[in-house]
Amino acid sequence: MVKDIKKLEKIAQQLRIEIIKMITNAGSGHPAGSLGIADVMTALYFNVMKHDPKKPKWNKRDRLILSNGHVCPARYAAMAYAGYFPKKELMNLRKFGSKLQGHPSYTDFPAxxxxSGPLGLNLSIAIGQALALKMDKNPATVYCVTSDGDHNEGNTWEAIMFAGNRKINNLINIIDRNHIQLSGKTKNIMPLEPLKEKYLAFNWSVIVINGNKISEIIKACERAKKIKKPVAIIANIIPGRGVSFMEGKSEWHGKAPKKEQAEQALKQLTR
Amino acid sequence: MKEKNTSTREGFGEAIFEIAKKKKDLIVLTADLRESTKVDKFAKKYPSRFIECGVAEQNMIGLAAGLALAGKTAVTTSFGVFTPGRTLDQIKINVCYNDVDVKIVATHCGINVGKDGATHQALTDIAVMRTMPNMTVISPCDFIEAKKATKAILGMKGPCYLRLGRAKMRIVTKEKDRFEIGKANVLMKGKDATIIATGYMVEKALKAAFLLKKDKIHASVINCHTIKPLDKKTIIEYAKKTKAIVTAEEHEVNGGLGGAIAELLSNNFPVPIEFIAVKDKFGQSGTIDELYKHYELDENSITKAVKNCIKRK
Structure with a gap:
């Protein structure tokens, strides 16, 4: 476990560099969301979660369910840096026969x-896992990452209603609130506000944080674990974080940078 | 044992209750349909292993996949018009792509739902389910077979779809009959044609075969309880023996059992095929007999199809 926030920030920056290289190398992918969620992935894999990269199926591990599967480059990078697989394999992203599929594939990569990929499907999966852990008296926590787009889907709200009703208190839903979706700003496509009040009305507890501040992410998770209800951490995130020309831009939701753009991005990230 | 006429959903309900005692990792979920899907007895006896999801089928399938990823065997129960009806993506991605131990049990399949009408008669579920990689599709024909099918799917790992009816139907199989997933049962042997039926149409196929005997036509009858994986060997063998096939199912003609058999035989041993199925139409309210007759799913329609098929040899 890494406690030093400065060190964690360095890791997050390293993950961003990998994300740009991976997506550029693949020629397609989702850079804005991946860059945005890099701090959350760093906090989870290097501080918050109990897990063992050498034993990915260790029964007492905390589970991470990534619902917005398109930001998987950030997760893959975090897992490689945590020791789940060699870093050089990151360049296999989206390649034929690779376990690093364009959207996460469980049978190819059980860890x-x-x-996930189609939005709206995975908060239910996280709750199912949380229920099973409770039945088995397993003390592990289930972390789920969901996106703005996930909250357009009816399935997500069915899941929110269920978890609130059942007081699933071993579940923490980190909302990647980056305010963009595929075709524009969320406020113009399908506004989610007041999101906090919606969760409260569904009997959840809510913590609002800056999702690009690792210290806030860690603190929020520690607090959330003590609450006797399901907890939503609304993590306000800047999509494209760290690359000036991608920050806050929905046009970088789903396209790879060209070679010169990637060079420019890497220059900014290695500064 | 129940009386003679009873439904496949009741067979499932009895079996799941019996298995629950030994199989401790079995979790049953429902979407506000515990009584209709016959898991009410299970719910009462095993409340900690029963999950009421409310009328939210998509969440139910996701929960089941999550439970299965954590090592449980999850059985979801609803009507065929809801699972798979409104949960295609959840079944495809959460269950089949993850390849987890989720059994999707649907009652009220086929036209035998009767008076509730078209919105509640599942007629496209076989087509949908058999296109999913990793999915096994089972459609038992009576109470006894539904019990055996329930035990069989809970004895294997991986995604399964169990298709059940609401109506009471005559029992045509025996306790001692063998039930094996992927192995069709030959119920009658005749040289002139083969009727391959699934679900409640097995009873109609047997009736049709007896009627045909009066006209000196000897039909084989196969109970094809497993639609995926198909029993290729038996079906090809009877196509070769009788050179005329009639398929019978309470389902749309497009993409169902008949489609599966046509795909198989066109690749291996093409023979004339006639399809007893709903012909690209919605159902409607009515008694079961009225509906079977109107949609040409009754024994007389089957005998007619057999005669037509023999002429095409």
């Missing part, structure tokens, strides 16, 4: 806990 990612569940396949």
């Amino acid at each position: 990612i806990e569940s396949s």
Whole structure:
């Protein structure tokens, strides 16, 4: 476990560099969301979660369910840096026969806990896992990462209603609130506000943080674990974080940078 | 044992209750349909292993996949019009792509739902389910077979779809009959044609075969309880023996059992095929007999199809 926030920030920056290289090398992918969630992935894999990269199926591990599967480059990078697989394999992203599929594939790479990609599907999976852990009196926590787009889907709200009703208190839903979706700003496509109040009305507890501040992410998770209800951490995140021309831009939701753009991005990230 | 006429959903309900005692990792979920899907007895006896999801089928399938990823065997129960009806993506990605131990049990399949009408008669579920990689599709024909099918799917790992009916139907199989997933049961042997039926149409196929005997036509009858994986060997063998096939199912003609058999035989041993199925139409309210007759799913429609098929040899 890494406690030093400065060190964690360095790791997050390293992950961003990998994300740009991976997506550029693949020629397609989702850079804005991946760069945005890098701090959350760093906090989870290097500080918050109990896990063992050498024993990915260790029964007492905390589970991470990534619902917005398109930001998987950030997760893959975090897992490689945590020691799940050699870093050089990161360049296999989206390649034929690779376990690093364009959207996460459980059967190809069981350490990612569940396949995901189509939005709205995976908060239910996280709750199912949380229920099973409770039945088995397993003290592990289930972390789920969901996106703005996930909250357009009815399935997500069915899941929120269920978890609130059942007081699933071993579940923490970190909302990657980056305010963009595929075709524009969320406030113009399908506004989610008041999101906090919606969760409260569904009997969840809510913590609002800056999702690009690792210290806030860690503190929020520690607090959330003590609450006797399901907890939503609304993590306000800048999509494209760290690369000036991508920050806050929905046009970088789903396209790879060209070679010169990647060079420029890497220059900014290695500064 | 129940009386003679009873439904496949009741067979499932009895079996799941019996298995629950030994199989401690079995979790049953429902979407506000515990009584209709016959898991009410299970719910009462095993409340800690029963999950009421409310009328939220998509979440139910996701929960089941999550439970299965954590090592449980999850059985979801609803009507065929809801699972798979409104949960295609959840079944495809959460269950099949993850390849987890989730059994999707749907009652009220086929036209035998009767008076509730078209919205509640699942007629496209076989087509949907058999296109999913990793999925096994089972459609038992009576109470006894539904019990055996329930035990069989809980004895294997991986995604399964169990298709059940609401109506009471005559029992046509025996306790001692063998039930094996992927192995069709030959119920009658005749040289002129083969009727391959699934679900409640097995009873109609047997009736049709007896009627045909009066006209000196000897039909084989196969109970094809497993639609995926198909029993290729038996089906090809009877196509070769009788050179005329009639398929019978309470389902749309597009993509169901008949489609599966046509795909198989066109690749291996093409023979004339006639399809007893709903012909690209919605159902409607009515008694079961009225509906079977109107949609040409009754024994007389089957005998007619057999005669037509023999002419095409």
